Amino acid sequence: MKSWTRREFGCLTGAGLLTALSPRKALGQAKARVVVIGGGIGGATVAKYLAASATTIDVTLVEPRQVYTTCFFSNLHLAGLRPLEQLTHGYEALTRQYGITVVHGSAEAIDPAAKTVTLNNGSTLGYDRLVVAPGIAFRDGSLEGYDEAAMEIMPHAWNAGQQTRLLRQQLESMEDGGLFVLVAPPNPFRCPPAPYERASLIASYFQRRKPKAKILILDAKDSFNAQDLFQDAWNRHYPGMIEWLPAQFTGGVTAVDPKTRSVITVGATFKAAVANVVPAQMAGRLAQQAGLTDQSGWCPVDPVTFESALQPGIHLVGDAIIGGDMPKSAFCANSQAKACAFAIAADLAGSAQFPAHLFNTCYTYLAPDDAFSNAISFKPVDGKLKSVLSFISKVEESAEVRRKAARAAEGWYDAFTHDVFG
C-alpha cells in the first residue's frame, strides 16, 4: 500500500498541516472502520486519501457500479470527440494500491445509533465513521411527464454512462435540419456551466455533420454561468445555430410529452427531433432517506470537517452538500473529500483539526479548440464556505490562450482521474 509523507498529504489536502495521525487506539486494538458510501468523485477520493493517510484505518467503499464514467468530458463524447471508454474508470487500483475494500452494492439504510449501514443484499456494515457521497437525484414531479420511461426517450445524460450513450446515438441518427432541445435546470444544480458547454460542443458536431440543425435551450433561469463567454462564442463559432430562451420569455418548462418528444412551456409547445431534459436536482436519495437533508433538499455540513449538521458522526462531500460558494463540481468534490479525509484521520488520531483550503479549477469547452478556465479558492468563514480568491477567463482572451486551455484540460483530465481512482 502506498503511504504518503505528511508533507505530501498536507499539500494535497491544501491543509498544509498534517499533525500526528498516529493511532489513538492501543496496540492490538482493532483498526478504526470507515465506511464510504458512493464511489463517485467525492467518495472515491475520501476513501483513497483516508486509506493512504494511516495504516490504522480500514476503509470500505460501497458503490453499486463496477465502473465509474465521468460526467466531465462527457460533452466531448456527445460531440463525437472522445469515446466513452476513455471516460470510464475501475476501482481495482483503490484495492490493489491502497487496500480499500470495495463492495459493489447499494446502501439502503443507515442506523446512526447502531452505526451500521444496510446494503441491498440485506448485509450490514458496521462503522466508526461514515462518509456519504451519493451525488444528486432528480426532484420528483418537477416536470410533469418526466419519469423513468420518459428518460429513455428524452435522456438527461446528467449521470454519465448509459444515458450519455443514448443521447449520443439519438444525435447521430437525427436528420440534418432537426431541432435539438436542451432543457436547462434551475439553480442549484450539478456543474453550472455544463448545459451550455453541452450546447456548444453539440453545435460543433452539427456544424461538421448536420449544418442545417438548430439548438434551442429552454432555461429554467433568466441568466446563467459565464453567460458572456458562452454567448460570445456562440456568435463567433455557430452564428444562428443556438437560441437560448430564458424563463422570463417562456414562463418556464412545465411538462414533457415523450410520445411526441415535445417540451411544454407555459406559453408554447416545442417539438424536438432530439430532446435532452435536465430536471431540477437535490441530494442523492440515500441522503434524503437518512435525514441528512434540510428543507432545501441538500445536506448542511460543518465547513471544516464536512460532518453533517443534522446527524453527528456522519460526513458528507460532493454535490449532495450545501457548499456555500463552492459550485457542484468534480474538482470541488475532490477538494472537499481531501479536507474531510484529513478531518476524520485527525479526529481518529485525537489530533487538532485545521481548516483546509479548498479549491475549484474548471475548464469549459466552447469549441474543440476553444476552452475557458476558472480557478477559485475557498475557506470557511462564519460557518460557511466562502470564495476568497478567483480567476476567470475574459471574453477578450486570444485564440491562442483558449487553444492552450483546451489542451491543458486534457492534461487535467488524466491527472485528476488518476488522483481519484489511483
Ligand SMILES: Cc1cc2nc3c(=O)[nH]c(=O)nc-3n(C[C@H](O)[C@H](O)[C@H](O)COP(=O)(O)OP(=O)(O)OC[C@H]3O[C@@H](n4cnc5c(N)ncnc54)[C@H](O)[C@@H]3O)c2cc1C
Ligand atoms: C455534463 C457534465 C459535465 C461536467 N463537467 C465537469 C467539469 O468539467 N469539471 C468538474 O469539476 N465537474 C464537472 N461536472 C460535475 C461533476 O461530474 C460532479 O460535480 C461530480 O461527479 C460530483 O461528485 P459526487 O461524488 O458528489 O457525485 P458522483 O460523482 O455522481 O458520485 C456519486 C456516486 O454515489 C453512488 N451512489 C448513489 N447512491 C448510492 C447508494 N445508496 N449506495 C451506494 N452508492 C451510491 C453513485 O452510483 C455514484 O457513483 C460535470 C457534470 C456534468 C453533468
